Amino acid sequence: MKNTTENSGATREKGRREFLKKAWKILGVVAVAEFVFFFVSLLKPSKELKKSKPGSTVRIIGNIEEFLPGTVTPDRINKLYILRDSEGGFLALSLICPHLGCSVLWDETKKQFDCPCHSSAFDSYGVVLSSPAPRPLDYFPVILEEGKVKVDVSQKAKRRKFETSQMTYAI
Ligand code: FES
Structure with missing residues (x-):
């Protein structure tokens, strides 16, 4: 019984870690996209x-x-x-x-x-x-x-x- 509870806890912890990894990856991609967008906008000529x-x-x-x-x-x-x-x-x-x-x-x-x-x-x-x-x-x-x-x-x-x-x- 104890083993089953430990296994289910370990599985939940593993799932939580994978979710956090994916979330960090998505945030990283968004940050890079914003960075690129910012520099491209600097290169664009002004409205004038x-x-x-x-x-x-x-x-x-x-x-x-x-x-x-x-x-x-x-x-x-x-x-x-x-x-x-x-x-x-x-x-x-x-x-x-x-x-x-x-x-x-x-x-x-x-x-x-x-x-x-x-x-x-x-x-x-x-x-x-x-x-x-x-x-x-x-x-x-x-x-x-x-x-x-x-x-x-x-x-x-x-x-x-x-x-x-x-x-x-x-x-
Ligand atoms: S550069 Fe000599 S007076 Fe202006």
Whole structure:
């Protein structure tokens, strides 16, 4: 009689262990699936980038109303600054100093771009205020459509001076 009870207890214990093993296996598979899903979602382009045509060099920087007149907004991803001047015009400026390629920084107090490497300075339109920079900051065409500010990052242009034709205005 004792043997039968011991056998039935051992069988139940064995069954419980097998159940726990299976449960752990299932939990492990679920955890791995979540991990894979998380990394795949990181690799997917953002909703904003999805709206750009595949292979397009036109980047959506933001909504027009996010850029207040009289402001300079950095976009580190695309290595540029967006100037919206007091008249509402847009200009996208490269943050690469035309002297030796350091990144210029916008100084909100002085309202100018400063290069930390050799002290060149540029006004809010990218025009040289102090050398050794040999020319203004390069600029990119700005496209305003569907309420968005877009920049074609493949069209970086050099210039000798600022001209109003470099600005883009909402129609
Ligand atoms: S790299 Fe900017 S001043 Fe030299």
